[in-house]
Amino acid sequence: MFARLLSRITLQPAMDGQLAARFDGQAVGLGQFSAAASQRAQGLHGGLPLASFAADGAVDKEIDLLVRRLARRGLLEYVVGSAADGKHRGGVDQVVIEPQAPDYWPRMPELGAADLVVLSRFAYLRRRGNDVVLESPRAAALIRIGDPQIAAAIATLAIPQSIGTLLRADGVLSEALLAVLLDCSMLLRIDPAHTGDLRAAEGDDDLVMWDFHDLVFHTRSTEGRQANPLGGLYPYAGILPPLPAVRPRWPGPAIDLQPLSGPPAQPLAPVARLLRARQSTRSFDDRKPITLGELSRLLDGAARVQSQWQAPVDFGDGDIGPVVDYAPRPYPSGGAAYALELYLTVAHCEGLAPGFYHYDAAAHALMPIEARAAERDTLLAAAAFAMDAPATPQVLITIAARFGRSAWKYSAIAYALVLKEVGVLTQSLYLVATDMGLGGCAIGNSNIDLFAKMTGLDVHVEGPVGQFALGRAEPEGFDEDVAEP
Numbered sequence: 001m002f003a004r005l006l007s008r009i010t011l012q013p014a015m016d017g018q019l020a021a022r023f024d025g026q027a028v029g030l031g032q033f034s035a036a037a038s039q040r041a042q043g044l045h046g047g048l049p050l051a052s053f054a055a056d057g058a059v060d061k062e063i064d065l066l067v068r069r070l071a072r073r074g075l076l077e078y079v080v081g082s083a084a085d086g087k088h089r090g091g092v093d094q095v096v097i098e099p100q101a102p103d104y105w106p107r108m109p110e111l112g113a114a115d116l117v118v119l120s121r122f123a124y125l126r127r128r129g130n131d132v133v134l135e136s137p138r139a140a141a142l143i144r145i146g147d148p149q150i151a152a153a154i155a156t157l158a159i160p161q162s163i164g165t166l167l168r169a170d171g172v173l174s175e176a177l178l179a180v181l182l183d184c185s186m187l188l189r190i191d192p193a194h195t196g197d198l199r200a201a202e203g204d205d206d207l208v209m210w211d212f213h214d215l216v217f218h219t220r221s222t223e224g225r226q227a228n229p230l231g232g233l234y235p236y237a238g239i240l241p242p243l244p245a246v247r248p249r250w251p252g253p254a255i256d257l258q259p260l261s262g263p264p265a266q267p268l269a270p271v272a273r274l275l276r277a278r279q280s281t282r283s284f285d286d287r288k289p290i291t292l293g294e295l296s297r298l299l300d301g302a303a304r305v306q307s308q309w310q311a312p313v314d315f316g317d318g319d320i321g322p323v324v325d326y327a328p329r330p331y332p333s334g335g336a337a338y339a340l341e342l343y344l345t346v347a348h349c350e351g352l353a354p355g356f357y358h359y360d361a362a363a364h365a366l367m368p369i370e371a372r373a374a375e376r377d378t379l380l381a382a383a384a385f386a387m388d389a390p391a392t393p394q395v396l397i398t399i400a401a402r403f404g405r406s407a408w409k410y411s412a413i414a415y416a417l418v419l420k421e422v423g424v425l426t427q428s429l430y431l432v433a434t435d436m437g438l439g440g441c442a443i444g445n446s447n448i449d450l451f452a453k454m455t456g457l458d459v460h461v462e463g464p465v466g467q468f469a470l471g472r473a474e475p476e477g478f479d480e481d482v483a484e485p
């Protein structure tokens, strides 16, 4: 296994021993290194064997530190095989690991000849540009495959086989590649006595309930488990014109609703007024932070459990299933699943210490959760960045989903229902905040990896699907430069 710099990166040593990685007109500082280490580091352009700097020498230690720093910044890939003969006839690398998460580090679990392995149902091969890639929403890395023989051999892993058989077969699948596939959960080690139910063998009950397309959608439309460009990047601005804001009219005569909407002088209904008054607020008045009382009223109005009841599942035709608990809240939810949970990252709230809290919607109480201050700061800073705001929100509400609440009942549409529920909860938060004279803003991106670190919950069990920035809005026409002493 070789660590190699991405092709667009160059390593540049400076006179003072500082090393920097340069790419796309940017420079990322990597720290101070000895002349010997800087020189050896140049080998990373072609690839340095991972095992070669695991030794104890001073230069080895420096290279190990440098490689880990490069890895954390997503500047490395790993070649499986040897950097030179890992290339097949067309001069293309046979197998390259592309990390998708910042803390990915290639590990090679021990393989036993008798171990029975099979491809995960979440692993898929597809074309990306001129490459074939093997991906999985469960993996922190993807595998770029340059040799069609290897791609074909991977397809044979759909049937459980022993490692010994695979290695004896034709030598196409190397031990290193099989180990990497196992480490990435693209390959599963299964119990020979239970080869009949591969879905259950894959992981825990929560994973069993995920449909393939839902887990791909979740991990590919959030941050933390993928290295693709993400967010408002206008990827087609130079290629296609934007669609018009208002849909071009269908042909034929229109039925004019204007005269039926009531005379303009008639006062609007309170709900219509609230809907029109609602707007997104991205800058907050930290001289007058939101109070704990206001936070309590907002959560009570938008998200508190209204009642609790139980009912057995009715499959129809008199067929009755298990009893299910229900806990409806003020917004609608598909199948009354109410899969959403609110987690609050508090920066400025009068009467409530900065911290990370879960909202217990049944008890109407906040439960403090131990999370590192650095992680809270990262979450708040990402929210400010997403809003292009000068400062963090006073309170950041992370809307998380207990995916199994929806997936236990719904096939194919479970994740879509969760996202639709995020929409109706978001509007409820907007409207209650507006009614209370508070400000808020929906945020489209979430970091599922960061949330997993803050809560200790697995990405597929409970994770963020939406965010809402909250606080007291900066007064109209407020100019910070003038107001600051």
Ligand SMILES: Cc1cc2nc3c(=O)[nH]c(=O)nc-3n(C[C@H](O)[C@H](O)[C@H](O)COP(=O)(O)O)c2cc1C
Pocket: 278, 279, 280, 281, 282, 386, 387, 388, 426, 441, 442, 443, 444, 445
């Ligand atoms: C699902 C969703 C995601 C959004 N994500 C962001 C975001 O990441 N950053 C941001 O500044 N505004 C975000 N917004 C707010 C929209 O930009 C805003 O609603 C829109 O510009 C209309 O303005 P208004 O809310 O003031 O009426 C989001 C809104 C929704 C509904």
